[in-house]
Amino acid sequence: MFEITEKKKSLIEKVREISKRIALVNREVDEASEFPWPIFRVFKENCILDLPIPEDFGGGGEGILTCCWVLEEVAHFSPSSAHMLAGHWLGFTPLKLFCNPFQREKYFPRLRSEMAAFSLTEPAAGSDAGGVITEAKRDGDRYVLNGTKIYCTQGHVANVITVFAKTDPNLGVKGLSAFIIEKEFSGFSVGKIEDQMGMRGTPAAELIFQECYVPKENLLGQEGEGFNIAMQTLDRTRPKDAAISVGIAKGVLDYTIDYVKKGSFMREPLLRSQGVQFLLADMATAIEAARLLVYESAALIDEGRVSTKHSAMAKCLATDMAMRLADQAIDILGAEGVSIEHPIEMFMRDAKMLQILEGTNQIQRLIISRSLLA
């Protein structure tokens, strides 16, 4: 049902070849904890970065399902690199949904080769977007932004960032508006770059706005529409986090199977251990189940039947699954599994990030149960 179509096969094969080469520097990127520009350039030059950008603007014009296939394939070999793409696409999604024709002309072509980012979180506003205190005051033909954002994935390397701020501080989420911020805007600066557990090639950054002047043309959508923009964006990006998780899990399982074929356990070949056999069976089953849900949630979006519930279920199930699988894989590999000579411990650290970013899995459960009980 969700088989990769003939048309897309060559794209996925190309992505696989590129990802295998990128994977050779995984450990280096993890240790450095810096944005790996060479990998960015590889994605750019091979027209992977611009896959979701409409064809009219020179992009790939691909839908969510194809983007999910691509992310799954990249994450299979290099989760952090998949997260780089997903971060860019997350930054592009609100623009794709809400840009007016003028904004499209201005930004879409740029985002074929420049990084985009999405910035909602603040110290007091994590799960609760209503807690945003960054303020945007109208001043003639511009807005003046003041406040601090945190945990903006790749915010320090992005040229175009969708930033959410309160145009009416007296209203909760209804006072939120979205703005297209360019790196060069005066009053904008990057603060602390986080030293995080996983996905270390795509560190999160603090963004500081001090009397930051934003032309009124850079308001995205309408004033007060910010929360809607954020939620519609996340509905469309959660399947992508889920796809990365499926890729991580596949990478972990493949690596584990190779190890099991060679290893030994209690003086017997490891593959003869039924305990291990059953673990592998459960792992493979969990991956297939999660993958189908991810593809379904993505296909629904492409068909114009966006399901908040399905996107949340896919994100929650797949990210939890990837974390559990990486944990179980280490149990099979033992001391080798926690050694940095093998990639599994890194994949586990990467997987943990996905259970929290773009809405913790507790928030996903909240969304799912709300739709059940509505």
Place this chain on the structure above:
Amino acid sequence: MRFELTDIQRDIQKAAREFAEKEFDLDLALELEKEGRFPKSIFEKACQLGFVGIDYPEKYGGQSFGLFENVLVIEQFTRKDSGIGISLSLADIASSIILKHGDESQKKKFLVPVSQGKAICSVAIIEPFHKENQKPCLTKTDVYSDGYLINRGKAWVIHGSLASIIVVVCEIRNSEEPIALIVEKDWEGINILGLKRMMGMRLSSICEIAFDQVKVPKGHGIQWERNGANPLMTYRHVHRIKTSAQALGIAQGAFDKAVKHAKEREQFGKKIIQFQGIQFMLAELYTLIEAARSLVYRAAYDYDANIKEVERISSVAKLFATDVAVRTTIDSIQIHGGVGLMREYSIERMLRDAKTIQNLGETNLVQKALIAQKTIS
């Protein structure tokens, strides 16, 4: 049957907790982890105060308590800081062999310096694998007139680069009889090879050791007794129990932090601990930690009381407590949200440390196989 600590045990627990609170500085721990350094000065202080070697008899510099009291100390140490706690509790990893199976002169010579903080002792058991066929190369020893001769090497030696005393488990050539040899690191022919870097446990160096014609005097050998526990079994029982104590402390520490954060963090107009989703997570973790504590204490008690069940219960405790530690640290990160992922807050470090101790040495798959074997037979 009493499920209570004695007054003295309570005092030990309290003293260990206070020591850890005072000495295990978070910034220091982060710096040590980055550089992969052992907390030497804290170790020396812990020795002066009698926390290390608490289970040695007084005449060897100890306090004449048992493994149980040692477990109480380890739990409080890793509860405060997983990295520092683990590295301290592994610093006398070989002493259980010498304590139980060594002779008088060996105990005097090797236990006293450890209890004084002047030496670290380690154990070398695991054989490195032949690259081609994944079979272990057995470390054989030859017997000669004045003692033994060791060649080849050992892998996964904890604190290998720091230890000055290493108990090497070998097989005597031709007779296939096992023997434990106490080796001093400054002897000729001992080479420390590549340091292994792990996901966690970065304060404890793990390396391979190569032996090139190393001569071991006769008085340094520990024979296998015909009946009863042998040095390797003793080490394994104690190591499982100490690992489970480390895990228990990490789980408790991660839980403490999760509760504290949930009480402070506000979202949607209330403290997140008021959300039942968080409450149920905490309730499950609390239940698991209590169950783990009962098992760990029981295993330590069985060891001290020489109860044969320790053979199985030590595996049960290690399996359960390390799994609980991994689960608790994963969930604690989840409750912390974004800050849980950042290195400076050290919650993610607890997961990396928990996962590492769970898998170094005998894995939990091995524990399951051992528990099953004992259950079948």
